Amino acid sequence: MLAVVLKRLEEEEFSTPKLAELRSALAVEGVVPSRAIARLWRLIDYLESRRNQFVAVLNPFVFWDLQLAFAVEGWRKRFGASVRAWLAAAGEIEALCALAGYAYEHPIDVFPEFVNSSQAFFQAEGLAHPLLPEERAVRNDLTLGGTLRLIIISGPNMAGKSTLVRAVGINAVLAQCGAPVRARRLRLSPLAVAASICVLDSLQGGVSHFYAEITRLKMITELTNGPLPVLFLLDELLNGTNSHDRRIGAEGLVRSLVQRGAIGLVTTHDLALAQMVDQLGPQAANFHFEDHLEDGQLRFDYKLTPGVVQTSNALKLMRSIGLEV
Numbered sequence: 276m277l278a279v280v281l282k283r284l285e286e287e288e289f290s291t292p293k294l295a296e297l298r299s300a301l302a303v304e305g306v307v308p309s310r311a312i313a314r315l316w317r318l319i320d321y322l323e324s325r326r327n328q329f330v331a332v333l334n335p336f337v338f339w340d341l342q343l344a345f346a347v348e349g350w351r352k353r354f355g356a357s358v359r360a361w362l363a364a365a366g367e368i369e370a371l372c373a374l375a376g377y378a379y380e381h382p383i384d385v386f387p388e389f390v391n392s393s394q395a396f397f398q399a400e401g402l403a404h405p406l407l408p409e410e411r412a413v414r415n416d417l418t419l420g421g422t423l424r425l426i427i428i429s430g431p432n433m434a435g436k437s438t439l440v441r442a443v444g445i446n447a448v449l450a451q452c453g454a455p456v457r458a459r460r461l462r463l464s465p466l467a468v469a470a471s472i473c474v475l476d477s478l479q480g481g482v483s484h485f486y487a488e489i490t491r492l493k494m495i496t497e498l499t500n501g502p503l504p505v506l507f508l509l510d511e512l513l514n515g516t517n518s519h520d521r522r523i524g525a526e527g528l529v530r531s532l533v534q535r536g537a538i539g540l541v542t543t544h545d546l547a548l549a550q551m552v553d554q555l556g557p558q559a560a561n562f563h564f565e566d567h568l569e570d571g572q573l574r575f576d577y578k579l580t581p582g583v584v585q586t587s588n589a590l591k592l593m594r595s596i597g598l599e600v
Contacts, residue, residue, distance in 0.1 A: 278316065280365055282309035294371070300364040308361045311354045318347055374454045383409065384455035388462045395466060395504035395538040396420030397447065401459030404442040405449065413577035414459070415439060419506075419538040422557050425529060427549055428542045429584040430564035435577040436542040437472070439564075440508045443540060444468055447506055467503040469495040472510040485515030492528060499535035507532055507539030512548065522547045526554060533558055549583045 281301065285308070289295045301308050322343050378384070384405070390396050397419045403412035413435070419426065428436050446456040447468050471491045476484040492509075499505050512528075513521040525548050529541060533555065541548070552559040563584035566575050573595070 277365075278309045278312040281312060281361065284365060284368060285309055294368065297364045297368050300360055306354065306357065308357070311350075311357075312361075315347075315350055315354075318343060318350065322347075371453075374452060378455050381405070381455055381457075384457055385460060386455050387450035387458075388460070389450075390462055390464045392464045393504070394420065394464065395424075395506060395536060396462070396464040397443070397466065397506060397538060398462045399443070399446070399458050399460070402439075402442055402446060402461070403457045404438055405445060405457040407438075412457070415577075415579040417443065417579065419540075420464070423560055424533045424538045425551075425555060425559040426540050426562055427552060427559065428540060428562050428564070428579070429544070429546060429549055430542075431566050431584065432544075433573075434564035434566055434575050436564060437510050438577075439579065440470075440472065440510050440540050440542055443506070444470055444472075444508050465503050466506040467498055467501055468506050468508070469498050470508040470510075471495065471512070472508060483515070485513075488513065488515060496528070496531065496535075499532065499537055505532070505535070505537035505539070507537050509539065509541045512541050512543060514544075518545060518547055521545060522550075526551050529559075530555065546583060 284298060285301060287298065289298055378386075397417070399415075399417045401414035402417055403414045417426070417439075428439065430436050442457070446458060446461060447463060447466055449456050450461060450463060451465065471488060474484065474488045474491055476482055476487055482490075495505065495507055509529075512525050516524070522545070525541070525543075529539075529551060532539065543549070549561050552561050560581070561583045562579050562581055564575070564577065565580060565584065566573050
């Protein structure tokens with residue numbers, strides 16, 4: 276199969292400089308990679324033929340195994356150093372084809388615009404999660420960067436907080452992969468995306484949920500020492516501890532990330548965390564999602580709204596499934 280793939284790439288005439296460069300990486304010192312790989316597969320087939328009764332009889336006289344060993348070693352000496360480059364070129368072309376296929380299958384998605392800035396910046400108009408069908412997706416506008424470095428999102432259960440955080444993260448990754456994004460417009464600077472979402476404990480490793488989360492948060496903090504500004508996405512920050520420690524820990528962590536030049540989103544059910552905006556001033560803002568009762572059922576509009584949420588639906592949801600609370 277690899278020989279077939281390489282042969283197809285060798286025969287293709289690419290017009291774009293990047294693909295032409297990758298194709299030229301296959302041609303090293305006049306060697307045809309597809310033929311070299313096909314030669315290796317033939318040697319492997321010969322090696323498998325040792326189980327043939329006829330070959331087994333001849334083996335002691337013609338030194339079949341020894342000859343194959345010399346042949347494989349000769350192949351390794353001649354082509355072994357080039358195999359990694361062949362696989363890297365073929366793999367990169369395959370990845371680019373996958374991105375092109377994604378773009379073809381999502382014609383309404385747009386390509387992002389990159390801002391030439393060393394400062395973190397993310398501005399989306401009509402942002403949605405790419406895994407949601409277009410007819411169900413609710414689009415939201417979002418801007419981070421400049422003065423505003425942090426958005427704290429509060430809201431009831433099932434209102435869309437985690438989905439928005441995931442939408443920001445996956446679209447930022449798609450943008451930097453060279454793929455189209457699920458938005459009407461997306462402008463961003465190069466970013467290192469760091470997330471603490473659905474952190475799991477480990478019984479085997481003896482790690483609690485809270486310890487697993489703070490370990491992840493330490494990794495995110497260390498990432499701010501890298502060459503790219505960080506876009507952090509923290510879902511239900513520090514929900515494994517009491518409200519007092521959560522508020523102090525979250526405030527200190529977020530202030531540290533903002534001071535290090537990062538931008539990000541924090542979702543929470545704990546309205547005490549929304550008070551961090553008072554401490555950070557214009558660098559932070561509160562937004563929320565809402566729900567409402569319609570014909571006795573909870574409905575969600577999934578629209579991001581400025582301010583802190585004023586309602587909660589936890590008890591309503593518990594009663595709706597028959598729990599006596």
